[in-house]
Amino acid sequence: MVALASSTEKRLTVQLAEIASGTTAIRSLDWDRDRFDIEFGLQNGTTYNSFIIRGDKVALVDTSHAKFRDRYIACLQETIDPREIDYLIISHTEPDHSGLVREVLELAPQAVVVGTKVAIQFLEGFVHHPFESRIVKSGIRLDLGDGHDLEFVNAPNLHWPDTMLTYDWGTQVLFTCDVFGMHYCSDALWDEDLEAIAPDYRFYFECLMAPNARSVLMALKRMGGLGDIEAVANGHGPLLKHHAEELIECYRTWSQAKAKAEKMVAVFYVPNYGYSDRLSQALAYGIGKTGVEVEMVDLTGTDQQEIREVAERAAGIVLGMPPSSGREATEAATAIGTILASAREKQAIGLFEAYGGDDEPIDPLLTRFRNLGLKPSFPSIRITETPGEATYKLCEEAGTDLGQWLLREKTVKQMKSLDSDLDKAMGRLSGGLYIITAKKGELKSAMLASWVAQASAEPLGVSIAVAKDRAIEALMQVGDRFILNVLEAGNYQSLMKHFLKRFPPGADRFEGVETRQASNGAPILAGALAYLECEVVSRMECSDHWVIYSTVDTGRVSKAEALTAVHHRKVGNHY
CATH class of the missing domain: 3.40.50.360 (Flavodoxin domain)
Structure with a gap:
């Protein structure tokens, strides 16, 4: 494995590694990337993965982001003479994977571009010079020789309409581009540390794949006709081998739940x-x-x-x-x-x-x-x-x-269900009243909360149940920081009334509220009894809520003798 770095821009590096017989990965590591598509502030950067498959003929699977132009092209040329590339396989045409197609074709004008019909049409729109192409569909094969027999699987809408997967029957490697990926940057080539990557893998699915759950299930069904999968060569993050079967099955489980919606x-x-x-x-x-x-x-x-x-x-x-x-x-x-x-x-x-x-x-x-x-x-x-x-x-x-x-x-029907003994019994579980405030980049949000409890003593930690449809939920991913503002008994009505309002999309939830900035950047409410600065460590899915466990870095009480406001409910099926 070889890592190539720039002395002037050390946070953009290129990693070269053999991942299977005759198969080389060129991974462009973007260590400081803090935003990608709709994911609000990546904690762990991202990677753009490209692959060379050498048989009697040579195929290049995807390219890289344009920001890696010099590094990627240099690495490609050191690895192989571009004039030897017979095929350029385009998994999909989003710029982070096809951003250097034009440059590669200038070096390898003989290469036949392979992709779906939609992908070839997209490429014709921005390459701006003629190239030889081959349109493929599910089940079509391309034999590179020396055991590398490639089969293509259409996977439209994951997450672009032109996406396709490529399976090498010789090495049992599945090349998937965005599918089964994650925005996670590290020197680790493979998925050895499942605990470290799991939150990013799930968040990536929720943002980019969950909106196309039926398409995910269709792609998984088509994958059923392939052989065993020894490794997943995805387009972002570490490649999957140690936990590939488990992580692929996660897509099925999560997508089935989404597709059952009423x-x-x-x-x-x-x-x-x-x-x-x-x-x-x-x-x-x-x-x-x-x-x-x-x-x-x-x-x-x-x-x-x-x-x-x-x-x-x-x-x-x-x-x-x-x-x-x-x-x-x-x-x-x-x-x-x-x-x-x-x-x-x-x-x-x-x-x-x-x-x-x-x-x-x-x-x-x-x-x-x-x-x-x-x-x-x-x-x-x-x-x-x-x-x-x-x-x-x-x-x-x-x-x-x-x-x-x-x-x-x-x-409304659920809120009117007041006659259940179970609902009434659950309603007797009281809790304090708190307001969670968070800031990430230019985004700020807040939420009134009562499902809060201390969860550990060493280190000090709290657990908070946050409904999945809360706006603040996207700002409480693993590694994110926020403030837990504790409301004061007898002196909380104005803050509670303000944050119980239904805010229109994009509205400033802090307008008219006195705040000051915590050391972690989030707003502290001036009217709170106490505050705790927290960092999200883990998240556990609980049906319609996430239970978020966070460690507490620091805190302060404004009134030593005052008590925390308490929330009593009548029923347990809503707040």
Whole structure:
């Protein structure tokens, strides 16, 4: 294993390693990457993994992010003469994996680009010079010789519409790009330390794969026709070998739970136009946090019959504005016509701009949906500058509002269930009153909490149950820091009233509230009786909540003789 680093930029490194017979990994390690897609502040950086397969012929599987241009190309040239590359296999065309396709093809103009039909179309749009290509589908094989017989598996919508997997029957290595990946950067090539990577693996799934649970299950079904999987050569994070079977099975378990949801929202977007894909992913993530199923659909590359079926089955429709001119505009207009023809009264509707520079206007389309009897579930998202953390968080919260709106009848019914002895008995479990405050990057959030308890004495630690659909949940991942503000008995009503309000998506939850900054960066409420500075150590899934265990770094009491406010409930099935 060889690690190549720059003396001037030590936090971008390249790792070269043999992972199987005739198979080499080129891993671009981005140690300080603190944001990726909709994941609000990565704790452990990320990697971009590329692979060389040598048989009688040579295949390069994916490239790297453009920021690694010099390092990656140098490593590639030191490893192999690019003129020997026969095939460039594109697992999908998102820029973090295909960002150097143009440069590779300049060095290897003889290489045949292999990918799905959608992938080849995307590449033709940004390579800007002719290249030989081969479109493949599930079951198609490519024999490189010397035992390397590759079989392709279509895996659309994981998490782009052009994704495919590649299985080498000779080495039993499955090349998966985004699938079974995680944003986790370390020198460890393999997944030896499951405890270290598990939170990032789950968070990655929730953000990028859960919104396409049915597509995940379909891909797993197609994988059933392959042989044994000795290793998973994914596109992000350590490769999977020691725990591959267990981690693949996690995808099945998590996806089955998502696919059993009573209601579904269809999110329509245009890949490779503006920020449509990332904004739609943030909306889908927010919807999924409520337990509502999500199906993401490409407006420009999906069969009209499939669009009709999804739109008819959906309880809600979210639509990203397509471009108003060009080929994609024509295809999107046809798809939108199909959606309008399939829509029905009382479906939820939400629209967002893609910020692609040529967006169709929102208002005329929203009026058409309103006239059909659809109900807007959140204010249309209009974007006036390049999307940043605040915009993605707004989208997440808008998606959560939509999901909660769809489940409102179930929620009300549950809250009215007051005659159960069990519910009444559970309600006798009292707790203190607290407000959790958190800040990560430019994002801030807060939540009133009562399911809080000390969990350890050495080190000092607390456990907090946080509902999955809470906005603050995304800011309480492993490694995140927050403040536990303790409210004072007899002097908590104003703070409780403020933080019990239903905030619109993107609203500042601290407006009008006096705060000061803690050493960990989170806001301390001036009106709190005491505060504790906490760091998340682990998370345990408990049905509709996460139980979050955190160690306590420091704390302070403002009134030594005052008591903590206590919350008494009547029933145990809601707060």
